[in-house]
Amino acid sequence: MSRGTVQNRTSFLNNIAEKMGRARVDHVERPVYKHRPQWEVYADATADELLDVFKEQCQHIHTDVIEVEKSGVARAVAETFGRYQAESYLMWDDPRLKDVGLDDRFQEQMKQLDVDTFIWNPVSDDNIRVAEQATVGITYSDMTLAESGTVVLFSSSEKGRAVSLLPETYIAIIPKSSLVPRMTQATYEIHQRVENGERLPSCINFISGPSNSADIEMSLVVGVHGPVKATYIVFDDE
Amino acid sequence: MPLRVGSDAFAERVDTGLEDAFMRGAVRSAQERLRERKHTSSEQLGDWEAWRDHGEEIRTHTLNHLDYYLEQLSDNIAEMGGHVFFAETAEEANAYVREVARKKEAKKIVKSKSMVTEEISLNEVLEADGREVIETDLGEYILQIDDHDPPSHIVAPALHKNRSQIRDVFTERKGYSKTDDPDELTRFAREQLRQEFLDADLGITGCNFAVAESGSISLVTNEGNARLVSALPKTQVTVMGMERIVPTWEELDVLVSLLCRSAVGQKLTSYITGLTGPKTEGEVDGPEEFHLVIVDNGRSKILGTQFQSALHCIRCAACVNVCPVYRHVGGHAYGSIYNGPIGAVLTPLLDGYENNKDLPYASSLCAACTEACPVKIPLHEHLIAHRQIITEKEKLGSMPERWSMRLFGTGVSRSKLYRLASKNAHLALKPWTKGDRISSGPSLIKEWTRSRDLPAPSRDRFRDWWMRRGKGEGQDE
Numbered sequence: 001m002s003r004g005t006v007q008n009r010t011s012f013l014n015n016i017a018e019k020m021g022r023a024r025v026d027h028v029e030r031p032v033y034k035h036r037p038q039w040e041v042y043a044d045a046t047a048d049e050l051l052d053v054f055k056e057q058c059q060h061i062h063t064d065v066i067e068v069e070k071s072g073v074a075r076a077v078a079e080t081f082g083r084y085q086a087e088s089y090l091m092w093d094d095p096r097l098k099d100v101g102l103d104d105r106f107q108e109q110m111k112q113l114d115v116d117t118f119i120w121n122p123v124s125d126d127n128i129r130v131a132e133q134a135t136v137g138i139t140y141s142d143m144t145l146a147e148s149g150t151v152v153l154f155s156s157s158e159k160g161r162a163v164s165l166l167p168e169t170y171i172a173i174i175p176k177s178s179l180v181p182r183m184t185q186a187t188y189e190i191h192q193r194v195e196n197g198e199r200l201p202s203c204i205n206f207i208s209g210p211s212n213s214a215d216i217e218m219s220l221v222v223g224v225h226g227p228v229k230a231t232y233i234v235f236d237d238e
Numbered sequence: 239m240p241l242r243v244g245s246d247a248f249a250e251r252v253d254t255g256l257e258d259a260f261m262r263g264a265v266r267s268a269q270e271r272l273r274e275r276k277h278t279s280s281e282q283l284g285d286w287e288a289w290r291d292h293g294e295e296i297r298t299h300t301l302n303h304l305d306y307y308l309e310q311l312s313d314n315i316a317e318m319g320g321h322v323f324f325a326e327t328a329e330e331a332n333a334y335v336r337e338v339a340r341k342k343e344a345k346k347i348v349k350s351k352s353m354v355t356e357e358i359s360l361n362e363v364l365e366a367d368g369r370e371v372i373e374t375d376l377g378e379y380i381l382q383i384d385d386h387d388p389p390s391h392i393v394a395p396a397l398h399k400n401r402s403q404i405r406d407v408f409t410e411r412k413g414y415s416k417t418d419d420p421d422e423l424t425r426f427a428r429e430q431l432r433q434e435f436l437d438a439d440l441g442i443t444g445c446n447f448a449v450a451e452s453g454s455i456s457l458v459t460n461e462g463n464a465r466l467v468s469a470l471p472k473t474q475v476t477v478m479g480m481e482r483i484v485p486t487w488e489e490l491d492v493l494v495s496l497l498c499r500s501a502v503g504q505k506l507t508s509y510i511t512g513l514t515g516p517k518t519e520g521e522v523d524g525p526e527e528f529h530l531v532i533v534d535n536g537r538s539k540i541l542g543t544q545f546q547s548a549l550h551c552i553r554c555a556a557c558v559n560v561c562p563v564y565r566h567v568g569g570h571a572y573g574s575i576y577n578g579p580i581g582a583v584l585t586p587l588l589d590g591y592e593n594n595k596d597l598p599y600a601s602s603l604c605a606a607c608t609e610a611c612p613v614k615i616p617l618h619e620h621l622i623a624h625r626q627i628i629t630e631k632e633k634l635g636s637m638p639e640r641w642s643m644r645l646f647g648t649g650v651s652r653s654k655l656y657r658l659a660s661k662n663a664h665l666a667l668k669p670w671t672k673g674d675r676i677s678s679g680p681s682l683i684k685e686w687t688r689s690r691d692l693p694a695p696s697r698d699r700f701r702d703w704w705m706r707r708g709k710g711e712g713q714d715e
Contacts (some may be wrong), residue, residue, distance in 0.1 A: 024306075035289075216376070
């Protein structure tokens with residue numbers, strides 16, 4: 001990757017320093033902030049309590065939650081296909097999805113039910129067209145936020161952004177162990193990656209339910225440009 | 239659309255606003271709903287005052303070291319192969335984006351909501367080159383197809399339009415044939431816009447907060463359009479006001495939490511999207527080319543002045559939603575894309591006093607805005623400071639105004655005195671009060687009482703009433 005261009009920077013930043021009445025600085029230490037209320041939210045909650053918070057919040061964001069044992073994930077997905085009248089689905093090329101039973105055998109069973117399987121494929125040119133036509137998109141949750149009912153998705157070549165975006169409905173597979181109190185824990189983890197010199201995924205999405213808008217007379221409409229419906233399948237992995 | 243919209247004088251815009259019964263009803267109910275939701279969701283956060291204090295200390299630190307963090311941001315983006323352009327003026331910003339669009343031979347451009355691109359009139363520049371620019375946020379889309387009607391609220395731009403007006407716009411411009419049900423209207427917009435996303439050559443987004451440590455930008459949305467704009471076109475241009483930055487992802491958490499709650503009463507909006515550079519090797523979706531345009535356009539003039547904290551604004555519109563003046567006159571009366579109390583503070587700073595000297599008077603100085611602000615910008619104090627400058631330095635005001643400001647100025651410079659003064663305002667205004675109305679006020683409120691009676695300041699200040707209201711009392715006005 002060649003370095004990108006940066007234009008007009010010196011005069012622009014010199015002007016800022018001048019307006020602040022000081023010289024440019026080489027280093028700024030982040031302050032030790034006086035207030036840190038974000039770390040107190042659900043600080044002492046157990047995993048079960050976090051799950052309760054999560055389920056309660058999902059009622060407010062129009063998202064169905066199904067709780068299953070690990071062995072029940074595939075069945076829950078199939079039942080959700082039924083509710084969504086799925087003709088096809090697209091999912092990440094992710095070993096964790098195979099591990100919970102969305103494997104070759106599952107795909108074969110779906111084929112017999114006339115539900116086509118598509119797997120995100122980094123070497124194909126056809127992903128966007130497929131994503132646009134699939135009824136359901138399926139991803140795994142990399143981190144899950146109890147307070148806001150949020151799944152956090154880190155993109156990669158096998159984990160396309162469009163899977164959780166273009167299909168009309170969306171299913172997230174959530175291991176219970178991925179639950180944390182709130183966004184604070186997720187951004188802390190991301191911050192640690194940066195501190196360790198990692199390049200972040202090109203896209204990190206915090207997704208809380210289906211897309212929506214209240215732009216017409218403040219009346220809430222669920223389903224705008226992203227998915228119209230969403231289901232979270234939480235399985236016990238402990 | 240430039241910063242200033244409409245050519246009518248302030249008083250005429252106010253009259254227009256006052257006469258629009260639907261708009262006033264819509265504003266009133268939107269304010270109430272958003273306020274209520276903010277109140278509920280901020281209470282759930284625990285110690286809301288500690289959150290506000292934290293928001294304030296983050297913004298203060300960041301703005302005090304803005305040059306450092308912008309340098310870090312731009313270095314990180316360039317390292318990943320992204321391009322950064324620093325634009326001192328609107329013209330420079332527009333010329334850069336125009337050149338990117340030209341090089342890419344972009345016929346169709348999709349945009350997600352961005353106030354700063356409205357401020358610099360980017361669409362007009364691109365359209366003049368024969369490119370099609372499509373706003374994809376539902377509210378902005380409605381306004382765009384209705385001959386570029388100006389936005390009337392920072393968060394809900396089409397607030398002033400009712401459903402049947404929207405149906406008529408869709409019918410006339412896009413051949414829509416269904417009812418005025420918001421679900422059906424929205425569904426239609428989804429179908430209309432989906433193909434545009436797939437066909438677009440260039441995507442343009444705003445930026446809620448850039449993150450310096452990783453060279454990321456974040457987008458806070460509900461509809462999903464910003465995700466489409468940043469996932470599908472091959473080239474992405476993001477335009478940000480230079481102050482919209484945080485040092486690390488840890489501060490991003492705090493500001494996003496404050497923004498979502500204060501803007502719409504959500505814990506998080508449906509989508510918080512963090513984008514870091516162009517797509518990486520092997521990735522299918524995401525832009526091949528990423529450009530960030532960082533815009534000054536008058537902001538640096540505010541740095542180092544008494545108004546610096548106006549740049550702390552995170553564009554949540556909480557101040558708009560509590561403002562009794564906005565409630566009555568609506569967003570268009572401000573004649574600026576930035577309306578409500580923050581608009582009255584910011585517009586004269588960015589655009590000068592000459593054309594905006596009425597704006598700081600579009601306030602009752604009740605301080606509800608200051609108390610609502612999640613990053614504790616002293617909005618009403620800034621409005622008072624504007625009035626002092628207008629009356630004393632610029633000599634734009636009349637003598638009595640200058641006098642009353644001078645008297646008022648000593649009172650508000652210390653907050654204890656101000657509190658005392660607002661507590662005693664009902665006594666000070668007694669000579670003009672008949673019953674509980676003021677029908678011809680002293681000069682400070684003269685323009686206001688010209689068109690309507692002003693309720694006399696009750697013994698009950700707004701801030702007291704609001705505090706009690708939160709505890710379940712004083713539900714009725």
